[in-house]
Structure formats: structure tokens, C-alpha cells
Amino acid sequence: MRYFEYFEPKSVGEACQFLNEHEEAKILGGGVSLVVLLKNGLITPSHLVNIKTIPGLARIEWDDREGLTIGGLNHHRDILLSPLIQRHCPILAEAASKIATPPIRNLGTIGGNVAHAEPSADFPPALIALNASLMLTSPGRERKVPIEEFFTDYYENILGQGEILTRIDVPPLPPRSAGTYIKLDKITNSIAIVGVASVIGFDEKGICIYAGVGLGGVASTPLNVKGAKDILVGEKITETHIDKIAKEAQAMANPITNVHASAEYRKEMVYVLTRRALQGSLDKALGR
């Protein structure tokens, strides 16, 4: 590993300031992905700024109007075990349970998972399906962006130098709703060949009032299947609707071939898994 200096900020302001002043500095979250990059020499920062020394960046809170707030520094494990998440957004716990293994989940953070912008990561599809927003903080400025606008390319995002992902906000779902995250992997919990998240909500009459579908592993960024909302909301969901969304998801996918699977296979699986994810959410929401 190449030499770098190490800095422990005491506040978000101090961290942003430092990052602003040192162009080659990098944020250290859980370090799980970052340390691998450092070892391989894929990045050679001048400094690491350990934001875990900043108080208050790990918290999971619920507000009936605002919904769920998750700190950028909450570990995958926190998300897996949080009773609030279990109650209000179990799909996030489901996604967390499919990320690697306990020793990774104990170190990795949700902020790092999102900021790393790996197209196959497991949280982003679930967060997309939940219509989550990210709070990006820089000196004297905060901006809240919808998650799907965050990713720009393989391992690229819109974060500016000196900007920190401090918080993730998930708006409340309708009372009758459910989500499913399906991950197709080579061995259990290895990198997603395809990941599909779906969340559906209903009114008392069984009419769909919320729908979100997110995809991972099938393009240079995680994808939001926007059509899901147009197709489902206001409808009683049938097999035909599901099929239509799955086809739309498939049409959006633009995957690559690598050692884990071919592009054609991935594309085909988007269809299969989107159907299954929607069916899964439907079954859960309707108590089947």
C-alpha cells in the first residue's frame, strides 16, 4: 500500500473543510472497499479522512411524516438488526442480509456502499425501489438528491470533493405495502449477477398506490424502472401488469459480460427476477 496521511475530523464541517483543502484526500467509511482499492494501487490518495470519528453520523430514526432516516455511517449489520427497519422497511434488512458475510457487514457502511457506486451493490436497488433520497453535505451547504440521480457511471457518482453522504431518507410507505429483494449470485451472497428490488403499496381496496422497482448489476449504474409506477399505480395488479414491467426492466438493462455471467444471460434474468420480485411483494402485501 502506498503511503498516505491519516486525519480524524471531529465534525462534518471540519471533515468537509479538510477535504476541500486536500484535493487528493479520500473519505474513509468502513474501509471495506477502500482498503482493497488501496492495496491494489487502484487509488493513491494523499490523505484518508476517517469520518467515523464524527459523532452522530450513525443513527436510525423514524418519523411518521418524514419516514426513515439512516445515517451514512450505519453499518450493514445495524440495518439488518434494526427493529425500526424491520417494521417500516424490511426490504432494506433483506438486502443487508444478502451482502457478503458477517465480518463484511460489521465493517461496511451503507453510506460507503452507496458512495462506492458499484453497479452490483445490493442496497441501491432497494433504496431506489423505496424512493430514497441522499443528503450530501459540504461546507455550508446541504443538498438532498433522489438516489437514482446520484450514480453516473461505473464507480462514479455526483459527489463533489468535500462532499459527504451524511444521511439517507426513506419516505413512509402506505400501511399496506411490502418489498422483496432478489439477488442472483454464483455462491450464496457473492456479488450480484442481477439484483432486483420491488416495493408495492395498496389502499384498503387493493388498488396499487405505490410502486418502485430498482435493478442492480445490469448497467453502468443501478437503475430505476420508472415505468413500474405508471403501470401499477391506480390499478389492481394482475399477471399482465407484472409481465409488462418485467419487459420494461429488461429493455432498460444494458449489462456487460464478465466472469460471472454473460450480458445475454443477465438481460434475460432481469425479466425473470423482476417478475418474481413483484410477485413476491404482491404476495407479501396481500398476506398470501
Add this chain to the structure above:
Amino acid sequence: MDYQYIGKSIPKVDSAQKATGTAQYINDLSFPNMLWGKVLRSIYPHAEIVHIDKSKAERLPGVKAIITAQDIPDGLYGPFIKDEPVLARGKVRYIGEPVAAVAAIDRETAEEAIQLVEVEYDELPSVFDPLEAMKSDAPLIHEDLSSYFCIFPAVQEGNVCSRTTFVEGDIQQGFKEAGLIVEETFRTHMQHQSYMEPSGAIALIDPSGKIIIHSSTQGIFITQSRVSESLKIPMSKIRVIAPNVGGGFGGKIETNVQPICVALAQKTGLPIKVVLTREEEFTAGRPRHPTTIWGKLGLKKDGTFVAKEMINIFDTGAYSDDGPGVTGFGSLMARGPYRIPNLKIVGNCVYTNKVKSGAFRGFGNPQTGFASESLIDMAAKELNMDPLDLRLKNALVPGDHSVGKQTIHSVGIMECLKKAAEALEWKQKKGKCRGRGIAAVNHISGLLTVSAFVRINEDGTISLHVGTMDIGQGSDTILTQIVAEELGVPLEDINLISRDTDAAPYTWATSASRLTYTGGNAVRLATIDAREQLLELASKQLDENKDDLMIQNKKIFVKWDPEKGLTFHQLGAISCWVKGGPIVGKSSFMVETPPFDRSGFSGFPFGTMTGYIFAAQAVEVEVDVETGKVKMIQCASAHDVGHAIHPQNVEGQIEGGFVQGLGYALTEEIVFDGGKVINPSFADYKIPMAMDIPPITPIIVEAYDETGPYGAKGLGEPGLVGVAPAIANAIYDAIGVRIKDLPITPEKVLDAIKGKKVTIPWTDIWKKNF
């Protein structure tokens, strides 16, 4: 028979150290002033080395030595064909081949230094597919093949470094008699041993000039011999010591970095440590040979096997390493545990510009077994017979012959097949998209030599000197049990001395599933020798007839007068100080009988083999027909081990082998782009983890073998061999599609469901008359 230690699952002798983290492995050792060595590797699959400029690297502070082929003797080494240099000489033959090596004060400096060594290459045409490499116009990878020293009369041609042929009966006549012929081409892939401990070594030179190598190895004497032949150092000047070894599975039999380590130690005069990175393990290790296999099986309408022909192409990569052995042995096993009167099996071991392949659990048998056992199910389908019944109809029984006409007396294959099938309720109804498959396995466990000394110390405790390597499979425990059994002493009284060429007598490696059978025989005979000498001494001292004496509780006494006797302590002291001289029982065991009838053999690189072992693996799978994913529902693996000396160990081998077979069948594959490995990490090369493990029932079958210690035969390898074909057969049973190339990825299954043809090239090679 009642035994005190044999057949008992006692706690393994080395477990406590391993459980507490005090057991030392190669990377845990260090010596004063030790330097870190690092290898510069070729970035071309086939190229001439025009020039190497070391000057920049030499100027880096902390660098102590840089060596290239010019700095070391020009010895070539290898187990069968001496074709490999320590550092590339003149040209490189694969991406990853060692070109230069650096010694520096620490790992980081060494890593930085190799990046500063400039190598100018002139690229040569390369060939990656063995079928292409066998064509007459293919680039030659070893121009000097015919000048290499071979330890056996090798049949060679172009890039084929060894061709082994077995012929029995009349193959043409056999196929004429057949009412059904099935024929197919199969392909298997490259699998890595993926032991958890990366390979490594430390070399140092003691004040007398002797070279001491601490080697993570399955065979201390193999390290000694390879270093000797490659660097032209007499074996008497080389001492090899092995620490604990974190798994091997065949990959650590031959040397890897050891000769380089020694060359750097010679150059600097200081201790050198080289430990491979995981990436180096994948790109420059010694994985399982990929193969292309064409097979043809002829049967009578009633299912009787009458003829079999097979052409096996083993892609050995840039150097032969264990390739000739793997090809020869895999081809020998290709008949399977069945009677087939007319046989022609040809194995070709072919050079290509890829990382060299070598020994790996199964030694060629998983590849030919996949083809053979798939063919049987294809035939069963045509005959509308249950695949289990078809196997049972043709399975060997005691008194049948091996290829090469040895009579095999101990044969448990029928029982293995029946019990494995029973464990899955073979004849019961199956769920939707579920299927069952079975595969039968034959293997050997008697090969080459082991020697052992059993010394009685002056206090009556025992020293067992034996050069075997326990790499986790438990041989230290088993050999200790044997000494304890024969002398009736507690295990604590036995000091096992192995792992040091200066202290242990010669043995060939931990390989070929042979340590219980071959090593067990040697240790048992040496212990009996020591016991007879003890009795002899006691008889003289007590002035009693030897036959009237008995041994109990470390004491020899007169049968009807227990008061009249001598303790082991007394006898040890007498032998050392008064009479007779120290008692040393010894045995040198070599597998020589029964010999093969070699009239139909050509180019087979081994002498005789024996200790035939049998196994059957059965699985139930469920196929997700939309994703192609195969889910393992339940599995059984039955093994004829003759007699289980340590049942818990036997189960451990069965389970471990099975799971390694699962990886082979489903997820593991070293993938190339041209000559470059593109997945050299556990992130991209996936071995099974805890959540992937299906229920596995290990079944021990004991067909007593007169020639083994306490009737025991070997284990170790067969546990992996039948897994892939059993799964392929189960998939066929479930959804009616046959997968002919490994690994069985979801994508291949889905393609097969959709009726996409798998393109394993038909080639003129299959028509060639070898």
C-alpha cells in the same frame, strides 16, 4: 478383531495446537536478517526474452539481490519430464512464468523492485487450445522436447509431451457385438486447489554451507530432489523441513517457489522468504488440467458393457509437471469400476501457452470420470434402464481384473452404489424439477514407497521416524495409532518425527490417497520389527522362550507368570547401555505387486499400483428452469476404505472431498482471456462457503483388504471424483437435458433447456488412429 486404537476416532494429535493458533505455518516463521523475495513474472504467453535490465531495480534502496536465469545453474526439473527451468531461459511460455527474482529488506521494497526490472520481449505465436496445439502447424512450445530427460519411455509428438495408451481385447470386434453404442464429446475446466494457505518457502544457508529449506509442501523429499536437480546441488547438501501445511490437495506436491528461494539465499547469504499472493496462486500455481474427451461405449441390449474407446486430451499448459502422470492415471481409471472386455484408451498430454497444470485430488480421474459416468447414463436412457441397475450389472466383483490384468480381491463398489442410492431413497417418487443421479468411482491407494524407523528410547518411549506429511488429512494420527496398537503403548509415549529430511527416512509424497495404505503398511511393519526385537531381547534377558512371552502395559512378561518380566523402560535401557544395541525396527515398503500385464500398455509413466478403492456419489438436485440454477437437495457419498482406522477422519475426507467436488461441478473455474487468467481472486473464483452446503451423508463401506494395514485401503481423492457426473446425471433425470461441459453454470443449463447446441468442436483428432 478387537483393537485398542485401530478403528477409534481419537482426538487428532495436532488438533490442540491448531485450535489455539499456536501451530506454525510457513508465513509464521522468521529468521534474523531475513529478506523478502518476490518473483517477476512474464506478461506474455509466448515470447523470446531479448534483454533484461536490472539496473534501476538494483539502485532502489533496500534491494539486496536480483537474479535472472543467467545467475543460476541451467538445470531443468519436473517429476516426469525435466522440462522446466527455475527462471525462464531464452523464452517465456506462459503469463505468470518466473523471469527474475528480487530479494529486499521487506515485502513492499521487493514488490516495488520487481516493477523496476525492465524486460524486453519479442512475442512469439502462441497456442491456448490443446486441440489446436496438436495440429501439425501449431507453434512448438518446447522445441527441445526430444532432448529432455524423461523418467519413463515417453511417447511424444509435436506439442504432445506424453501419450499413454491402454488396449485390451479387440475393440473393433467389441463394438461389432454391441447392440447399442453411445458416443459423445465432453469438456472439463481448470480448477484451482484453493487451499487456504498460499504456498511459500524460506531458504537459508547454515554455517557449514548446507542449505535449509522450510517448505510448505506435501513432500519434503520432493522439494529436496527438485531443488537438487534444478540448481545442481547434491541432495546431501539440502535439508528440507516442513512446518504445518495449510492444505495442499496435490498443489503442494511439487515445488513452486522453493528453488527461487534457494537461489536468492545463495546469492545473498541471508535467509529468504517467499510467500505467494493469492493472485500468484491463481496465475502461477498448479491447477487441475482442463480436458476435452471423446468417449464411446458399446453395450449389449441387456446392458452388458462390451467395448469402450476414449481419447483424452489433457491440457498441461506450458510445462509437463505432473501432466504425464495425470493423463496416464486418468486414462487408466477411465474404464471405471466395471468389467469391459474390449478397451482402447488414449491419453494425450499437450503443451499450451497457459499456466502449467498439475496434481489435484483425483489426478485425472475427475475428468475421465465425468465423461465415463455421463456416457453410462446416456446408455441407460437408450436402454430404458435405471442407471443404478445398469451400473450394478457391470460393476466389478472380487476376483475381477483391473486394466492391466491384476486380480482385485477387495471390491466394495456394489455396496457403495447400493448404499449411496439407498440413502437418497433412490426408487421413491421425486418432486417437480427434481432428479437423482449417481456415479461410481475407482481409484488406487498403493503407489511407490514409504520407509519408517521405530526406535525404542532408553526410557521405553517410542520414536517413530517417517517422512510423511500430514497436511490436515490426519496421517500423523493414523500412523501414531498404528504404533500404539502394535506395541500396546499409549499415544503420548510416541514421538512422531517427520517433516525433516535430516531426521526422517525417505518417503514419496502425501499424494495418491496412499498414506494410510502405503504408509500404514510401512509403519506397521517397522513397529512389528521393533516389537520382535524387544521380545528377542526380553527372551534373552529372562531366559524364556519368546513364544511364552506377552506384552501388556509397556511390559513384557511370561504368560503364566506376570511377575517375571521386564518393562519397556528396562528393556530400552538395557538395549542402549548393556546388551544388543538400541532397538530400531525398520521397514522399506515399495508397491511392486501385483505387477501389471503391460502388453497392452504404451507410454504409461508409472510402475505398478494397487490398493484399489471404490466409491459412489449420489445426489438429488432441483433445477430452477427459469434461471438455470441447480440446487442441491441431498447427497450421499459411500466409500470402500477397507477398514476405517479413524472413522471420524474418514468422514472428514468424504465431506471435504464432496464439497470440493461441488465447487468443481458448479462454480469454480479459472477463466482465461487468451493466455491471461482473468479471475485470479476469491472475489471472482468462487469456492463453496458455509451457506452453500447441502446435507451430505457420508457412508463407510469396509471391504477388507488383505494387503492393507488392518485391512485398510486409502481415501482422500475419490470423494471428489464422482460429484460432477452425479450432478450432471441428476440434472438429466430432473429436466432431460445433458450438460457435457463443466462447470455446470446456470447459463449452460438454461441454454441446454432452450435447446442451444453446446459447441465442443468435432475434430479430426477423434478419427486419428493413435
Add this chain to the structure above:
Amino acid sequence: MVKQEIQLDVNGKSYSISVFPQETLLEVLRENLGLIGTKEGCSEGECGVCTVLLDGLPVRSCLLLAVDVRGGKITTIEGLSEKGVLHPIQKAFIEHGAIQCGFCTPGMILSAKALLDGNPFPSEEEIRIGLSGNLCRCTGYIKIFKAVQGAAL
């Protein structure tokens, strides 16, 4: 290049050592403290032989910078047995034949400890999840599951 002084609490002992920021906990444990029971198998978070407990939870010591431990309590395999008396999990591993080459064993035992500390009576599924971060190439895992079940009883 500047070294930093850090405090490490390992197996109940505190150490004050100076390290470069790029040194991993694995390197510091093995090289500075001589705690060789923690192994290195891949160096990139995939194999689990470097597993140690940080405040009771299993983590990859090869991915954790030593400066980033920040006062957390580290347990390595050396911290499990006391004065030569083996921890019940260690005993169970020996008794059930869960150890072959032993290279995965320290990490595996620590993962098992974290699991059982948090969940004294895990189901088989929970054992599989708890141990899923540790690869073993020798045993096929089955005897390891049994050992953990045995230690739980």
C-alpha cells in the same frame, strides 16, 4: 512518512505502538505483536482466515487499518484459551474432528465465539450464516457445524 502512536487493546492487554497509517490490523497483530494465530490467506477480505473480534464482532483484520481501530477491544485466537485451558469451542472443534489443515481454524473459532456469545442456542441455519465469512477448503464445513452445535449444548 509519519508514524502514529496508537493504543491497542488486544486480548485484554493494552499496547502502545507506533504504526504507519497504511498498516492493517493484520500486519500489526502478526508483525508487531507476534500474534501469528491470525492468518493471511488473500489479503482482500474474501477468505476469512484473518478474522478477529472487534468489540465482540468478527471483522476482517486485513481490511481494517490499525489506526482505525480507535480504542476498540480486539480478541484474537490467542485470547481464547486461558492458562492452557481450552475454550469450550476449541474443545468442541477438536472433539468433532472439525480441524484438518487448521489454517481456517482460528478465524472459524472466533466467528463461532461471536455467534454463540450473541445467540447461545443457534439453529443450524444461524450457524451457517454465522460462519459464512470463513472459507474452509478441507472439511466441507459439516464437522464444523457439528462442533458449534456441540459447543452450544
